[in-house]
Amino acid sequence: MxxxxxxxxxxxxxxxxxxxxxxxxxxxxxxxxxxxxxxxPGGPTAGDDSGKPVETFTEPSKKLSGDLKILLWSHFVPSHDTWFDTFVKDWGSKVGVNVQVDHVDQAQITTRIASEIQAGQGHDLIQFIAPLSQFEPSVLDMKDVTEEANKRWGQQLELCRLSSFNPATGKFFAYAPGWVPDPGNFRKSLWEPVGFPNGPSTWDELLQGGAEIKKSKGVQMGLGMSQEIDSNMVLRALMWSFGASIQDENSKVVINSPETVAAVEFMTKLFKQTMTNEVFSWNAASNNQGLVAGKLSYVVNSISAYRTAQGTNPDVAEDTLFVPALRGPKGAHAAQHVLYNWIVPKHAANPDAAKEFLLHYTANFASATYASKLYDFCAWDKLTPKRADWLANDPFGSKPADKLKVLTNAVEWSSNIGYPGPSNTAVGEVFNTFIIPNMFARAARGEVSPQQAVADAEKQINPIFAKWRAQGLVAG
Amino acid sequence: MSAVREAEVARTPVRLPAARRRFADREGTLAWLFLMPSVVYILVLVGVPFVLAIGFALSDVTAGDPSYDYVGLRNFRRIFDDPVFWRSLGNTFIFTGVSMVLIVVLGKVLANIMIANFKGKWIVRFLVLLPWTTPVTLSSIAWLWMLDSIYSPIDWVLRQVGLLGKPGDLLGSGSNMYWLGEPGLAMASVITVHVWRLTPLAAVIMMAGLMAIPRDLEEAARVDGAGYWRRMFEVTIPLVLPVAAVAALFGTIFTFTDMAVVDVLTNGGPNNATQVLTSWAFFRGIDGGDVGQGAAIALFLFPILLAAAIAILRAVRRMEVG
Incomplete structure (x- = not known):
């Protein structure tokens, strides 16, 4: 060489x-x-902590010991996690349980659960921000915890019950102590000049005002039609407000209806007049980024984007106001933005400690609401008696202070993702394979007619329902 | 050590105990012993998951119910009826084919640059290698920001140079290209990131091939009056072809089996325009909860990867013979 x-x-x-x-x-x-x-997102801290809830402690019904391993998401409002980690350790030291908490990005949690279930070992208690119906056969029935909570604090919100209970099997596949509303966020300085100082109240007003803003100011709206979670939420809200849905209350597929076609036609018009192709590349951070940067006139999102803006762009935060679900021809509906599901896998080594902790956590949900800067709402209204006051006079520095008051009755216009039926396994797979955002996107891009887009979506949805129905997890 | 001393050492027999001597002399046993770590590694981390995937594909195992019930070919029949599967299969071939061609061509160009003598060569080599050494998820997130629909610095540059943003501009009057929002651009973006990431690997492989070419062959061609391009196409490329084939096939395998880039950049969108087999298997199997169907989709990778592996081995064999 x-x-x-x-x-x-x-x-x-x-x-x-x-x-x-x-x-x-x-x-x-x-x-x-x-x-x-x-x-x-963080935003401001409370100027005065005098309104901070006092935490309570109730002795567990039985003697606890051993380890408790908890897996949950990294909260969109980081101050919540700071509170939670201390809260759970304090509880552990009082009841003699050694608690280990792992926070991971929410996108990793379902994968992690699947692998732990296949391995038959892992965490004792796992939380996710959407219904976990697909894991029903491998988790403990949470009926006892839910019934105990109902006994202590009254009836659980229907929204949360429908997102944790499977009527086909009669099993509570999860315990759902909290949720997060999904209001409309609009920029007052943009909507006032086009005749809507209080923002749009109907989908038609959204089209009218949004089109005018885009034409006159060149600022678009941000309602995603992409393969991600926020698009799934807002497009379901539109469907429900038009009287359309994926399934009926008996879990029968009813998506191919004139109402769905009308919703798709409306979205096509809304896209052409108020949005850009940006909405086809939407991701979970797009709402926050666009709103904080002042690039969007209207988004549908929880208050986390607003809290971020309070910290990073106070002018935009001050200019951002909220509206409840927009009214369509058949009502006003919004999907829940987050729906907390806590599961205890069958392989859990310490299920008693897991269930006792859930009751303790629920009893102190007011602290969770406060630590999350009013992001988390409780499934038992009785447990957050001051929530209405906080929303009417935000302790975290909103200007005006009653900016969040619109969320006080959010439960009246919020629905679970399987509405009007339960959040079953088939609904979960339809959600996770993004059939609904793609149905809207195909029509909006002009690839197929609205009728064809709906018919194609039905072709994809029917086998999914049939498959899970055959496994006994979906009614009908 | 002097040559005489070396010869003495070589002649001196090593005194080992009889049992050890017998063991050390048994080449067949030693061969298996040395091979064993690789064999165990392959069996445990490749063989077992592969058999498991076949088993899952023929079952009704779900993410929430690991109990096994044999269902025959039902999962395969279902995925054949799924239009997204066929789209994912087509996309996988497009991504892989286009990426492979670009990786080989750009890898060859980079390899030529890397073996050339110029000032700052080592900085260039370092920069060229960076994409390969950066974790794929991290680099994909960096690209996600680069291709952002609102903040893309690429769009900013295009606007600054007058190609975008005003009526009559070459790329349109819109303020952004929406790289990940247009099906064609999203596909191009995913391919670009794959090519950016894998070209350094191809370049290093081809650099080794280029450096192995005897210099006298090139000098002979030069003496015979061959110019740069003629030497390139009639001497260099034929001699590095087996190595280029190896680079191409490595690129194929890495592109075919990767879902990180798609997952981070587009999540398979817009409207499944960038969905590939790996990502669709994941969405169906893990997020959707249908492990059986996810495994059936993932198994479609096997025949293609098997063909690629055979091609690699044959190319390597040709190189050895040559």
Whole structure:
């Protein structure tokens, strides 16, 4: 072999290896920086903590011991996690349970649950922000916890019950102590000049005002039609307000209806007149980014984007107001933004401690609401007696202070994702395979007619329902 | 050490205990012993999951119910009726095919640059290798920001140079390109990120091939009056072709089996325009809860990957013979 080749090979190998190692060494810290900087929305702290709820403690019904491993999401409002971690440790030290808490990104949780169930080991208690009906066969029935909570604090909200109970099997596949509303967020400075100082109240007004704003100011609206969670929520809200739904109350597929076609036709018009192709690349952060940057006139989102803006762009925050679900031809509906589901897998080593902790956590839900800056709402109204006062006079610095008052009766216009039926396994798979956003997107882009888009969606949805029905997890 | 001393050492027999000597002399046993870690690794981390995937594909196992019931080919029949599956299969071939061609061509160009002598060569080599050494999810997130619908710096540059944003501009009057919102652009974006990530690997493989070409062959061609392009196409490329094939096939396998880029950039959208087999298997199997159907979709990767693996081995064999 020639001299040149041999010499190059050895030295090059060493140098390339060195360069690769250096690159990898650099990549690690860079990754760390990226995650540290992304602390998520925070917003202001309460100026006066005198209204902060006092935590309560009730002795468990039986003697507890051992370890309790909890897995839950990294909350969109980070102050919640700071509170939660201390809260759960305090409880553990009082009842003699060694608690370990793992927070992970919400997008990782279902994967993690699936792998733990296949492995038959893992966490004792797991929380997610949407119904976990697909794991029903491998989790404990939470009927006892739910009934105990009902006994202590009155009837659970129907919205939460429908998102944790399977009428086909009679099993509570999860315990649902809380939820988060999904109001409309609008920019007052943009909507006032077009004749809607209090924002739109109907879908028609949204079209009228949004089109005028886009025409006159060049600012678009942000209602996603993409393969992600927020698009799933807002498009269901539109369907329900037009009298359409994926299933009826008996879990029968009814999507192919004139009402669904009308909703798709409306969205096509709304897209053309008020939005840009940005909505087809929507992701879970798009609402927050667009609103905080002042680039969107209207979004449908929880208050987390607003809380972020309070910290990073106070002018936009001050300019942002909220409206309840928009009224359509058949009513005013919004999907829940988040619906907390807590499950105890059958393999859990300490189910008693898990269930006792859930009751303790629920009893102190007012603290969760406060720590999350009014993001989390309780499934038992009795447990957050001050919530209406907080919303009417925001302790976290809203201007005007009653900006969030519109959320006081949010439960009246909020529905579970399976509405008017339960949030069953088939509804979950339809949700996770993004059939509804794609149905709307195909028509909005002009790829197919609204009728065809709806018919194609039905073709995808029917086998999913049939499959889970055959497994006994869906009624009908 | 002098040559005489080396010869003495070589002649001196090593005194090992009889049992050890017998063991050390048994080449067949030693061969298996040395191979065993690789065999165990492959069996545990490749063989077992593969058999498990076949088993799942023929079952009704779900994410919430690991109990096994044999259902024959039902999962396969269902995925054949699913239009998204066929779209994902087509997308997988498009991504892989286009990526492979670009990876090989750009890898060759980069390899030529990396073996050339110029000032700052090592900085260039370092920069070229960075995409390969950066974790794929991290680099995909960086690209997600680059291709953002509102804040894309690429769009900003296009606006600054007058290609975008005003009536009559080459790329349109809109303020943004919406890279991940247009089906065609989203596909191009995913391919670009794959190519950006895998080209350094191809470049390093081809650099090794280029450096192995005897210099006298090129000098002979030069003496015979061959110009740069003629030497390139009639000497260099034929000689690096087996190595280029290896680079292409590695690129194929890495592209075919990757779902991180799609997952981070588009989640398979818009409207499944960038959905690939791996991502669709994940959405169906894990997020959707139907592990059996997810496994059936993922198994479609196997025949193609098997063909790719055979091609790699044959290419390597040709290189050895050559």
């Amino acid at each position: 020639p001299e040149r080749a041999t010499a190059h090979t050895r030295r090059d190998l060493l140098r390339l290896t060195g360069a690769a190692a250096l690159g990898a060494a650099l990549a690690g810290p860079l990754a760390g920086c990226a995650s540290e900087e992304d602390s998520g």
